Amino acid sequence: MGYIRPFSALGLKDVALVGGKTAAFGELAAMGAEGVATPPGFAITAQAFRDGLTAANAWPKLHAQLDGLDAKDIGALAKAAAACRRIVYEAMAGEALRAEILTAWKALAAEHGEDVAVAVRSSATAEDLPNASFAGQHDSFLEVVGPEALIEACRRCFASLFTDRAIAYRVENGFDHFKVALSVAVMKMVRSDEACSGVIFTLDTESGHPDVVFLTAAYGLGEMLVQGRVDPDEFHVHKPTYRQGYRTVLRRRRGEKAVKLVAGAAGPVERKTSVRERHRYCLTDDEVLRLAGMAIAIEDHFSAANGRPTAMDIEWAKDGPGGDLYILQARPETAASRHPAGEIRTWRLAGKGEALARGKGVGEGIASGAVRVVRCQRELEAFRPGEVLVAETTSPDWEPVMRTAAAIVTDRGGRTCHAAILARELGLPAVVGVGDATRVLHTGQQVTVSCATGDVGEVLAGKVPFQVERTAVGDLVETRTEIMLNLGDPDSAFRHGRLPVAGVGLARMEFIISQGVGVHPMALAHPERHMSASERAALRRAVAGYDDPKDLFVERVSEGVGTLAAAFYPRPVIVRLSDFKSNEYADLIGGAAFEPKEANPMLGLRGASRYAHPAYADGFALECRALRRVREDMGLKNVKLMVPFCRRIDEAERVLKALADNGLVQGRDGLEVYVMCEIPSNVIQIDAFAALFDGFSIGSNDLTQLVLGVDRDSEQVAFDFDERDPAVMEMLRLAVTGARMNHRHVGVCGEAPATYPEVARFLIEQGVSSVSVNPASAIKLMRLAAEVEADLPPAHAHAPVAALVH
Numbered sequence: 046m047g048y049i050r051p052f053s054a055l056g057l058k059d060v061a062l063v064g065g066k067t068a069a070f071g072e073l074a075a076m077g078a079e080g081v082a083t084p085p086g087f088a089i090t091a092q093a094f095r096d097g098l099t100a101a102n103a104w105p106k107l108h109a110q111l112d113g114l115d116a117k118d119i120g121a122l123a124k125a126a127a128a129c130r131r132i133v134y135e136a137m138a139g140e141a142l143r144a145e146i147l148t149a150w151k152a153l154a155a156e157h158g159e160d161v162a163v164a165v166r167s168s169a170t171a172e173d174l175p176n177a178s179f180a181g182q183h184d185s186f187l188e189v190v191g192p193e194a195l196i197e198a199c200r201r202c203f204a205s206l207f208t209d210r211a212i213a214y215r216v217e218n219g220f221d222h223f224k225v226a227l228s229v230a231v232m233k234m235v236r237s238d239e240a241c242s243g244v245i246f247t248l249d250t251e252s253g254h255p256d257v258v259f260l261t262a263a264y265g266l267g268e269m270l271v272q273g274r275v276d277p278d279e280f281h282v283h284k285p286t287y288r289q290g291y292r293t294v295l296r297r298r299r300g301e302k303a304v305k306l307v308a309g310a311a312g313p314v315e316r317k318t319s320v321r322e323r324h325r326y327c328l329t330d331d332e333v334l335r336l337a338g339m340a341i342a343i344e345d346h347f348s349a350a351n352g353r354p355t356a357m358d359i360e361w362a363k364d365g366p367g368g369d370l371y372i373l374q375a376r377p378e379t380a381a382s383r384h385p386a387g388e389i390r391t392w393r394l395a396g397k398g399e400a401l402a403r404g405k406g407v408g409e410g411i412a413s414g415a416v417r418v419v420r421c422q423r424e425l426e427a428f429r430p431g432e433v434l435v436a437e438t439t440s441p442d443w444e445p446v447m448r449t450a451a452a453i454v455t456d457r458g459g460r461t462c463h464a465a466i467l468a469r470e471l472g473l474p475a476v477v478g479v480g481d482a483t484r485v486l487h488t489g490q491q492v493t494v495s496c497a498t499g500d501v502g503e504v505l506a507g508k509v510p511f512q513v514e515r516t517a518v519g520d521l522v523e524t525r526t527e528i529m530l531n532l533g534d535p536d537s538a539f540r541h542g543r544l545p546v547a548g549v550g551l552a553r554m555e556f557i558i559s560q561g562v563g564v565h566p567m568a569l570a571h572p573e574r575h576m577s578a579s580e581r582a583a584l585r586r587a588v589a590g591y592d593d594p595k596d597l598f599v600e601r602v603s604e605g606v607g608t609l610a611a612a613f614y615p616r617p618v619i620v621r622l623s624d625f626k627s628n629e630y631a632d633l634i635g636g637a638a639f640e641p642k643e644a645n646p647m648l649g650l651r652g653a654s655r656y657a658h659p660a661y662a663d664g665f666a667l668e669c670r671a672l673r674r675v676r677e678d679m680g681l682k683n684v685k686l687m688v689p690f691c692r693r694i695d696e697a698e699r700v701l702k703a704l705a706d707n708g709l710v711q712g713r714d715g716l717e718v719y720v721m722c723e724i725p726s727n728v729i730q731i732d733a734f735a736a737l738f739d740g741f742s743i744g745s746n747d748l749t750q751l752v753l754g755v756d757r758d759s760e761q762v763a764f765d766f767d768e769r770d771p772a773v774m775e776m777l778r779l780a781v782t783g784a785r786m787n788h789r790h791v792g793v794c795g796e797a798p799a800t801y802p803e804v805a806r807f808l809i810e811q812g813v814s815s816v817s818v819n820p821a822s823a824i825k826l827m828r829l830a831a832e833v834e835a836d837l838p839p840a841h842a843h844a845p846v847a848a849l850v851h
Contacts, residue, residue, distance in 0.1 A: 048093040048142055049149045052086060052232075057350055063088045063228040064168030069375050070230060072346065079342045080335075082371050085156070086163065086232030087149045091170050093142050094133075094203055094226045101136035104223070107207075116216040119426055119445065122209050129207035137200045146199060146231075147192050153233065162190050162234035162308075165198040166374075167205055170226045182211040182441060183227065187266060188234060188308045195231065202229045213445035235373065238307040239365020241327040242267035243277060244461040245336060246378055247284075247344040248356040250469065251407065251460065251500075253380075254539040255356065256614060257295065258282040258337040261461045262328050264318055265305030267360060267373075273438040273458025273465070276300040276478050278326050282337035283611040283679065291680035294330050295611055296535070296604045300459060302327065324590060328363075336361055336370055343375050351377075380469030389516040389544065392497035393821065398505030401486060402454065404479035406495075406502025407465045409540065411511040412474050413493040414451035416486045419443075433494060433504075435486050439464040447471070452494035454482045454504055476502035500536030516824050518545055524830040527815035528823055529619075531794055533557065535608035541820045542612030545827075548683075549609060549618040550742060550817025551794035554668070555625055557605030559633065562598050563587060566664030568635025569594040576638050583634045595667055602671035603679070610681035617683050619719055619742065619792075623668060624689040626651050639664075647756065652690025652721075657699040669707030676714070687719040687742060692726055694733050701737065711739070719790070722780050723747035731783035741784045742817070745795025745804075748780075749773050768797035768804055777804075781811040790814045802829055809833045 055063055055071025062068070067088045074083045098104055110125040110132075154161050167183035184205035186198040205211070206227040215222055235242075243262035248255045263270045263277040270277050281296040302323055306313045328336075340359055348355045356378040363370050392411050417432040419425055422442060428434065430449035437456045439447060440463060447453060447467055455464050458477035468475035474496040476482075486492065486504065493509040496502040529550030530541060535557065558566075564587050568576065572584060572594050588594040610618045626646035630636045639660070643649035650658065656665045675681050686709065691697050697720065701711060704718065711718045720727070720734055723744030727734055734741070745768050750756065752773050755765045767773070777793070784791030792815035798805035799822035808816060809830055818826055 048090050048096075048145050050088045050090060052083070052088065052230075055088060057347075061170055062090050062092070063230075064091060064170045064226075066166065066168035066374060066376065067228055067230045068168075069347075070168075070232075072350070073343065073372055073375055076342065076346060079346070081339045081342055082369060084233040084235055084371050084373070086153065086230065088168070089142075089146065089199065089229040089231070091226035091228040093145075094137070094206075094228070097136045097139055097142060097203070098133065100139060101132075103132050103136045106132050107223070111212070111222050114212070116213045116445065119209075122212060122445065126207050126209045126212055129212075130204040133204040133207060134200050137203045143196055146196060149231070150192050150195055153231075157233055160190060162188050162236075163195065163231050164234050164373075165189050165195065165202050166230040166232070167202050168228045168230055169206065169211075170228070182208065182214050182444075184208065187268075187313060188238075199229050199231070203227050208442070210441045210444040213448075217448060232373075235362040235371045236308075236365045237362035238266050238305075238313070240363035240368070241265065242360075242362040243270055245340045245359040245361060246356065246461070247340050247359070248378060249281070249539040250380070250465070251409070251496075252540040252543055254542055254612065255354070256284050257539065257611065258284060258287075258340050259460075260333060260336055260340075261300075261459055262326075262333075263300065263302050263305065264322060264327050265307050265316075266313055267362065268313070269304060269306045269315070270459065270461065271463055272440055273455055273462025273477060275302055275304055275459070276457065277302065277459045277461070278328065279459065280328070280333045280337075281608070281611075282334065283607075283614070283681070284341055285614055286611075286680035287334075287337060287341060289680055291678065292334050293607075293674075293679045294333050294604075295679065296608045297326065299324075299326055332363070332370060339370075339372055343372070347375070347377070380466070389518060389824065391514040391516070391821070391824070392495075393512050393514070394493075394495060394497060394505075395510040395512050398493055398507050398509040400503050401492065401506055402476065402479045402482050402504040404454070404476040404482070404502055405458075405460055405465075406498075406500060407460065407468050407475040407477060408473065408496050410472065410474040411493065411495045411497050411509075411513075412452040413491070413508045416488055416490040416492055418483055418486060418488045420483065433492055435482050437483055438462070439467075447473075453477075454479060454486065454494060456480055456482050474502070476504060479504070498537070500534075514824075521545060521824070521827055522831045524827065524834050526809050526813060526830045526834065527792075528827045528830060529792065529794075529815050529817040530823060531796075531817050531819055532609055535561075535605045537820075538609045538612035544820065544823055546613075546616075546823050547815065548613050548616035550792050550815055551687075552606065552609045552618050552620040554602065554606065554621060554623045555629075557602055558598075558623060558625070561601040561605050563634055564594075564597065565630060565633040565636035565639055566598055566667045567639040567661065568633075569598050570663040570667060572635075574635075574638050576635050580635050580637070587634060595670075598667045599671045599674060602668065603674040606672065606684065607675045607679045607681055610675060610679075610684045613683070614681060615683050617685055618681075619685045619687050620672065621687045621689050621721070622652075622656065624652055647750075653688050653696050653700045654690070654692065656688075657696075657703045662703070665703060666707050669704065669709050673708050676716070682715055685717040685719060685739075687721060688738070689721040689744070690723065690747070691720050691734075692724055694730065694737070697734065697737050721747075722784075722791070724751055725776065728776055728780045728783065731780065732787060735784065735787035735789050738789070740790035740814075741780065741792070743777065743780050743791065743793040743795065743813075745773075745777070745793060745797040748776060748795070749797075752776050768795070769801055774804075774807060777808065778811055781808065781813050784814075785812055792817055798826065805829055806833050810837070 052074040166185040261277040279298040360374040434450040453475040527547035531551040533553035533556035631640040717739040719740040720738040722741040794817040799818040
């Protein structure tokens with residue numbers, strides 16, 4: 046059969062024969078022994094396309110439409126594209142091709158039944174290249190039943206080589222229209238309309254961090270997710286620890302999943318999801334991990350075939366009747382490959398603007414422009430280059446216009462929708478899933494779209510100034526003084542994890558608890574205690590979907606801490622145990638029932654004094670359960686623990702015992718426990734503390750407060766709070782010297798080194814082991830450390846730090 050090939054006979058060598066998509070699918074079909082499942086079917090070669098056009102004398106007609114076409118003229122483009130599709134559709138009606146397709150269909154029907162539904166997918170010979178994905182350019186058809194419907198779908202699929210968007214894409218990327226041909230893949234339909242489907246990337250899509258699998262999932266057929274019309278569930282799995290045998294979802298976010306696309310008598314139909322469906326994940330953890338395993342195997346296979354690391358963009362579907370998971374497509378990921386190699390780009394707002402809208406930030410960039418709200422394709426004709434495109438959602442047909450936008454904002458969509466994928470490929474900032482952007486933003490309004498602050502993207506009023514700093518990694522040098530980060534927000538972890546730093550010197554649990562949990566730990570441990578009616582209702586909403594309320598805390602905290610640890614793995618991440626004050630704990634749901642009212646919470650029940658206290662013992666047990674899950678279940682043993690505000694030696698001994706009683710035994714499985722050095726007693730008794738702990742981290746904020754007797758929260762005496770005071774500087778010197786004499790790691794994690802270069806210089810000269818600062822100050826501090834160490838004795842050698850960067 047000259048024009049038909051079974052998938053099992055195809056591989057990457059056959060791109061010219063069946064196009065990139067189907068050639069890659071042939072590779073997948075051969076990976077059954079590696080756990081990769083694919084649906085059965087066959088391919089129609091690109092030679093069928095070429096021969097059909099030749100037999101119909103169609104080539105001159107296509108040249109007449111395309112030669113000299115200005116693809117930026119939307120009207121002319123639409124007219125020429127429609128004419129080209131008619132030419133191809135008519136040319137693909139040959140009897141020889143029809144006979145071969147029907148013979149192949151009968152073989153499939155003999156195995157799976159006469160009523161077998163198939164998907165008809167396009168595959169161009171220039172598709173799925175490392176620098177051009179062609180994603181969404183050509184048409185595919187689902188739920189095709191019967192031989193005549195199959196023939197019709199194949200003809201329309203061949204004709205889709207000349208959609209408006211495909212023509213514009215080829216022009217933009219420098220492809221010759223007449224050197225690209227189309228192949229068609231016909232595969233048994235996976236009934237995801239009765240289950241779910243989604244997309245997998247073998248890296249973090251926003252940061253390009255290579256050590257995670259990022260998976261999205263929504264109910265029904267995948268078209269809704271790709272179009273950005275549904276907010277999907279999102280999951281991350283950490284690849285290095287998965288390869289070591291650990292099987293735990295690293296991070297998850299439940300999407301709204303308000304609608305789904307299901308099969309109907311006349312084609313796919315949109316349906317609303319039930320309340321139950323919206324309030325649960327559409328995949329189990331086991332299913333997420335099974336898909337992640339397939340994705341890792343696929344990435345390894347294609348990396349070996351290409352002779353270089355190759356991140357992959359993968360489509361998957363779950364079959365409703367059988368519950369099986371299938372891979373439908375895999376292609377090289379194209380956005381991250383365009384990031385400049387060896388360069389760190391940092392975007393910063395240099396001004397302020399009112400936040401008009403918020404959603405999921407795509408990319409790291411910032412752009413300003415006038416808003417253009419587009420509610421239908423007809424309104425695209427009014428769009429002008431450099432405007433900010435605001436729409437409910439976008440589709441592949443909009444690509445010629447989207448390429449000219451300064452930024453993109455959509456009401457709907459997740460990180461793998463069409464708008465997000467194209468924005469990454471074009472290097473545009475985008476904010477998707479805003480909800481009401483088309484209502485609150487208005488055409489002509491000047492805005493700034495910022496994706497520079499982490500997971501959340503913002504649309505700010507006006508033209509807010511911003512800066513872009515570019516740093517060549519090769520220009521940085523390794524220093525004896527380790528430069529580390531202060532972090533608390535897991536949403537920004539993967540982006541910051543690509544910085545050439547030595548790890549995280551201070552990972553704060555407070556942000557994870559307040560933003561990720563929102564409930565007082567003791568209220569989860571003892572929901573039977575008296576609370577107000579409103580708090581009890583808020584608690585019920587927070588724990589909905591959990592069999593045990595305590596599981597909310599353990600899951601959210603472990604995933605938050607685990608994300609920070611995974612982003613920097615295997616570099617150390619020092620996690621400070623919760624350091625809320627009693628008034629801050631009281632603000633959490635249910636907190637008022639468990640917290641004392643203290644006149645000075647800054648000096649009250651906080652830090653170490655809380656962990657072994659009967660009033661918080663059950664809450665501390667939850668913290669320990671979460672941290673054990675990170676180290677033992679997730680395998681992230683780069684996590685170290687740090688005890689804050691530890692006043693006395695006997696208090697330190699009680700905390701270490703409480704940790705051990707809860708399964709966190711110092712020294713077991715490499716667990717190190719540090720202590721904050723932020724109270725004068727820590728410095729005065731540093732020898733005794735050094736005998737108990739593995740290291741110190743100087744908290745310059747509290748240490749300054751207690752050395753000078755200045756309340757750092759009081760505006761009235763703020764002028765007296767100065768880390769450069771001679772008394773504070775002497776206390777810093779004593780702390781560093783004492784720790785070094787006891788052969789203990791000593792870092793500093795307050796903001797003083799970032800704020801005052803002279804403080805950083807002094808600490809480096811004293812021999813501090815590490816300095817931990819906010820991400821925006823890290824590169825600047827690396828350069829300062831190299832400069833200071835260059836003036837120190839020759840023992841401080843410098844070496845390139847490129848090895849620290851993924």
